[in-house]
Amino acid sequence: MSTMHWDLTQWATRSYLFDEVCAGEDGLAEGIREQAAEAGVPQEHHHHLSDILNTIDNLQGVPEDVQEDMRAIYQVLAEAEAQVHDSEVDHTHFHEVGEGSHIQSVLEVCLAVRSLKPKRITATAVQVGSGQINCAHGLMDIPAPATAAILARGIPVFEPRLEGERCTPTSAAVIYHFVEEFLD
Numbered sequence: 001m002s003t004m005h006w007d008l009t010q011w012a013t014r015s016y017l018f019d020e021v022c023a024g025e026d027g028l029a030e031g032i033r034e035q036a037a038e039a040g041v042p043q044e045h046h047h048h049l050s051d052i053l054n055t056i057d058n059l060q061g062v063p064e065d066v067q068e069d070m071r072a073i074y075q076v077l078a079e080a081e082a083q084v085h086d087s088e089v090d091h092t093h094f095h096e097v098g099e100g101s102h103i104q105s106v107l108e109v110c111l112a113v114r115s116l117k118p119k120r121i122t123a124t125a126v127q128v129g130s131g132q133i134n135c136a137h138g139l140m141d142i143p144a145p146a147t148a149a150i151l152a153r154g155i156p157v158f159e160p161r162l163e164g165e166r167c168t169p170t171s172a173a174v175i176y177h178f179v180e181e182f183l184d
Contacts, residue, residue, distance in 0.1 A: 001117060002118065004118035006021075006124070006175075007020070007124050008124050008126045008158065008167075008175070010127050012128070012167035012171050014102070014105040014106070014109065014168065015105065021109060029112075033108060035061070036107045036108045037104075038060065039107060040060045041104045043101065043104075044100055045098055049074060049089065050090070052074050053071060055103060056071055062107065062111070063114065066107070066114050069114070070103075070110055072177050073106055073174055073177045079149075080172075081094065081146050081169075084149055096135060096168075097170050109174055124182065126167050126172070126175060127157075127158045128158075128165075129165045129167065143165075143167060147167055153176055155176060155182070
């Protein structure tokens with residue numbers, strides 16, 4: 001595959017990204033989900049970057065390039081959280097993004113991208129949504145502060161903004177890691 005293009009004008013969640021990568025590839029989603037399940041992501045909560053990196057390092061049957069992608073994505077998340085909380089990256093405390101289900105979905109997207117081997121990935125501007133979301137820090141405006149910090153690294157936002165949270169910190173980090181160019 002030469003170029004993979006993601007349409008993020010309506011949604012940019014982890015599950016949407018996975019579906020976008022797997023679209024038109026018969027059986028890919030099921031095979032990737034099975035491979036990710038066999039990798040053994042603990043479903044416990046991972047509070048620190050070191051916990052997540054340790055989990056990534058201990059995944060079973062996961063290629064090194066996929067693990068590198070995952071490490072890079074969680075580094076972006078840790079940097080955003082540290083920026084928002086005015087702390088050091090090593091002292092970042094993850095809330096929702098540290099849940100096992102989030103790590104599993106990042107693994108699934110990374111496995112899917114690597115299995116298709118695109119030479120490059122492009123995307124539209126990102127629909128972040130609007131309104132408020134209730135999270136570990138209470139009621140917050142959308143995009144959440146960590147999402148906004150990642151978007152500020154050069155990810156264009158699609159207008160008009162639709163209701164609800166349509167881009168999470170984790171999905172913003174995945175987009176930042178994989179997308180080489182944003183097109184109209």
